[in-house]
Amino acid sequence: MTATLPEAQAHSVPPNPLEEYLALCKEACDGEITRLYGSADGPGTLRDLVLDYPRRGGKALRPALSIAMCLGLGGHLEAVLPTAATLELYHNAFLIHDDIEDESWWRRGKPTMHIAHGIPVAVNVGDAMLSLSLQPLLDNVERVGLGPALRILRAVAHMTRKTVEGQAIELDWVRANAWNLTDADYLTMVELKTSWYSFITPLQAGAIAAGAGPDRLTPLEVFGRHLGAAFQITDDLLNLRADPQAYGKEIGGDLWEGKRTLMLLHALRSAEPAERERGVQIMARRRPTADDELGLGELLDRLASRGELSRAGRDAIDELLRTQHIAPPKTLADIRWLFELMNRAGSLEHARDVAAHHAQQAAAALAELDWLPASRHRDALAALVDYVHGRTR
Amino acid sequence: MTATLPEAQAHSVPPNPLEEYLALCKEACDGEITRLYGSADGPGTLRDLVLDYPRRGGKALRPALSIAMCLGLGGHLEAVLPTAATLELYHNAFLIHDDIEDESWWRRGKPTMHIAHGIPVAVNVGDAMLSLSLQPLLDNVERVGLGPALRILRAVAHMTRKTVEGQAIELDWVRANAWNLTDADYLTMVELKTSWYSFITPLQAGAIAAGAGPDRLTPLEVFGRHLGAAFQITDDLLNLRADPQAYGKEIGGDLWEGKRTLMLLHALRSAEPAERERGVQIMARRRPTADDELGLGELLDRLASRGELSRAGRDAIDELLRTQHIAPPKTLADIRWLFELMNRAGSLEHARDVAAHHAQQAAAALAELDWLPASRHRDALAALVDYVHGRTR
Structure with a gap:
């Protein structure tokens, strides 16, 4: 049992203090996850799969928020660790199911769970992680x-x-x-989808574990809501341009998936009717699947050009595919066109402005927490606001 | 607030007392689910989808077990209703995710959730139901x-x-x-997959809600384990032959899905090596998907026979499909062959014997509960043992 995080090691070149703090939190949380689930009963396959996503890395942002809040309020590390580990497990369960829902192929430098093991296993592993999380909370x-x-x-x-x-x-x-959605619509969705589980609840649960009363929870909700908005918009911006090695997700995956980001909605609202119509049509197209890699269309083209498939035969095959609603998927040209539309409308700048506004509001909300004494934990929270928003700079 | 179930109505022709008891429990549980979730916040679509499977009918067996146990021990209906409703919601969440995992198409007379609304929505609705179930327990x-x-x-x-x-x-x-699995392997899997959530926990939770002590839980575990085994084997037998209107699931769906039932395992263990090899090969084949309904193969056949597609072209298309590991799916002839294999090996009789043994053990375990006084609730539990096992008669 440990009362607090270990002190940082002495370095010849001082590293980034926030990165060091996050690494300490991640180590503590990983240890707790192994303690809780590393020797769980049941088939080894399920245990390994439950630990797969958590072991792929990631910053363990949610545990860090819980730990910083708890220790910053004078609580003990062992009081918050089961909760921090549970929130990290919830996060990873949501990621596994999100990856199915969004048809994502890539997560933290590896194929997603359902790509690697099939949808049935991925659904069950996510359910297992949601189920396992109740016991530590009890x-x-x-x-x-x-x-x-x-x-x-x-x-x-x-x-x-x-x-x-x-x-x-x-x-x-x-x-x-x-497509006709405002910034406010987007922010309402993000608050529900992201801010609660990634920011508000980790902060609140950390405070409760330190013995904070109910009156502390509302200011933390405000802080977490703004931090979540800044985080998600920045994440969406990164998705458009980041290096997959550094970012760990697919580039432009949101556009392939048809995600309604602040940038895309802004571009569509700003576009001329004809361009908007084209953009909306592209968004309606499905994402290419593994079946599209078959190259059946190309093969039929070749056969037809060599006279090995009649014109009527080709038409019949196309008609069959069409009537079965096998609509053509999005193409790389479609994705490039959407990206250009956003660039021309200044949608990326608009999104950066909105993210900056919410980062400022988050910093202001943190500054107002006069019941949270100065400490390296409070410093870490302040540095997190900059980090969450500053990743696109 | 109600202390107990209403008395049964007077009838000119007395109906089956168990069916009447189950109907009363279902009515009480449906009312509680509507109270808990019928006016939940959030988008109407999600609320409607959460209530979709529960509203499709079903016998509400799990709530009935909780209610009978609680009222039979002198507890009040309102003490057990939130738990009963939660267990029914869990059951329906598992069904939605199971239907994805098993690629089932049909549930209680309608298309499964993921067939009707797509896998992304079905994953999220199941998660929603698992998530919503925590609040009533709190x-x-x-x-x-x-x-x-x-x-x-x-x-x-x-x-x-x-x-x-x-x-x-x-x-x-x-x-x-x-395929080389024993009856004991099968029963271990069924205890984990079915007996806990369908029988043991509903019985135990009902007893706890009535104030029963920890010493009451072990005999209920024994009762629920045997009841669960008899139920699942009977369910598997029904899957092979039942009327879809009465049963609400696909006929032979287990065979298409490659489920390891007691009958199939018995048939494979009993078969000659050559027949066993054929059976195992069939089981390895995937289930046909909607894509297989395209009729692409038939169209290509027609084009080739009319000279509109060259022999070389047809070969190239077949080779492309083959190298992409688009293996042929199971056929109706495969399924019939497996069914015949089970018939020849006497596997259905064997399964009926095992189910009967566990039903007898369940009845004996119930008879030993001398702390559960005689009442219509205890009578309902006894009738349930017969019902669960007797559905194939």
């Missing part, structure tokens, strides 16, 4: 006492409701091919 | 007191772990195309 009764343990459970119940509601809104937008 | 603190509420939460946490472990084992068997 064990909290012994760690932090009954009242705080129940308050953390209620916060997590609230968080999961918000998250699935946000996910449902985003899926609805893609399904309905909605 | 509200239990006010209904049944802190101690019992925490014990019910722990029982549910234990249950979900067991369920995902069982699901993982079954998915592993399908993935590895395992």
Whole structure:
């Protein structure tokens, strides 16, 4: 049992203090996840798969928020670790199911769970991680006492409701091919989908684990909401341009997936009717699947050009595919065109401005927390605001 | 607030008392689900989808077990209803995700969630139902007191772990195309996958809601384990032959899905090596997908026979499909052959014998519960043992 994080090691060249803080939190959280699940009962395959995404790296941002908040308020590390580990596990469960829902292929430098192991296994592994997370929250009764343990459970119940509601809104937008959405619509969705589980609840749960009263939770909600908005917009911007080695996700994946980002919505709202119509048509196209890699179309083209397939035969095959609603997928040219549309409309600058506004609001909300004493934990939270927003600079 | 179930109505022709009891439990549970989720926040689409499977009918077996156990021990209906409703919601969440994992098309007389709304929506709706289920269990603190509420939460946490472990084992068997499995292997998997969430935990949670002590839980585990085994084997037998209107699932779906049932494993163990090899090869074949309905093969055949597609062209297309590992799916002839193999080996009789043994063990376990007084609730439990096992008669 440890009361706090170890002190940073002495270095000849001082590293970035935030990175060092995040690394310490990640180490503590990884240790807790191994303690909780590394020797779990059940088939080894399931245990390995549960630990797959958490072991792929990632910054462990959510555990760091919980730990910084708890230690910053004078709480003990062992009081918050099960909660921090649980939130990290929830995050990874959501990632596995999101990757299925978004048809993503790549996550932290490796194929996504459903690409590597199939959708059935990926659905069950995500369910396993959601299921496993309840036990440590119940064990909290012994760690932090009954009242705080129940308050953390209620916060997590609230968080999961918000998250699935946000996910449902985003899926609805893609399904309905909605485009006439405002910045406010986008921010409402992001608050539900991202801010609660990634920022607000980690901060609140850390504070509760330190014994903070209910009056502390509202200012933390404000802080987490703005931090979440700045984070998600920045993440969406990174998705358009970042180096996959550094970013760990697919480049432009959001455009292939038909995600409604602040930039894309701004570009469509700003576009001339004809361009908007083209953009909306592109968004309605499905993402290419592995089947599209078959090259069946190209082969049929070649056969037809060599006279080995009649014109009528080619037409019949195309007609069959068409009537079966096998619509053509998005192409790279489509994605480039959307990107150009956003560039011409100044949508990336607009998104950067909105992200900067929310980062400033988050910094201001943190500055107002006069009940959080100065410490390296508070410093880490302040540095996190800069980090979350500054990744595109 | 109601203390108990209403009395059955007077009938000119007395109906089946168990069916009447189940109908009363279902009505009470449906009312509770509507109270809990019918006016939930969030987008109407998500709410409607959360209520879709529960509203499709089903016998509400799990709520009935909880209610009968609680009322039979002198507990109040309102003490058990949130738990009963939560268990029914869990069941329906598992069904939605199972249907994705098993590629099932049909559920209670309608297309499955992922067939009707796509895999992304179905994954999220299942997650929503799992997430929503935590709140009523927390509200239990006010209904049944802190101690019992925490014990019910722990029982549910234990249950979900067991369920995902069982699901993982079954998915592993399908993935590895395992066939050399004993009755005991099958029963271990069924206990994890089915008995905990469908029988053991509903019985235990109902008893806890009535204030029963920890010493009551082990005999209920024994009762639920045998009841679960009899139920699942009977369900697997029904899957081979039942009327879809009465049964609500696909006929022979298990064989198409490659499920390892007691009958199929018995047939493979009993078969001559050559027949076993053929059976195992069939099981390795994938289930036909919607794409297979395209009729592309038939169209190519027609074009080739009319000279509109050259022999070389047809070969090139076949080779392309073959090298892309688009293996041929199972056929109806495959399924018929497996069914005949089971018939010849007497596997259906063997399965019926095993189910009967567990039904007898369940009846004996119930008979030994001398702390459960005689009542219409105890009678309902006894009738349920007969019902669960007797569906194939």
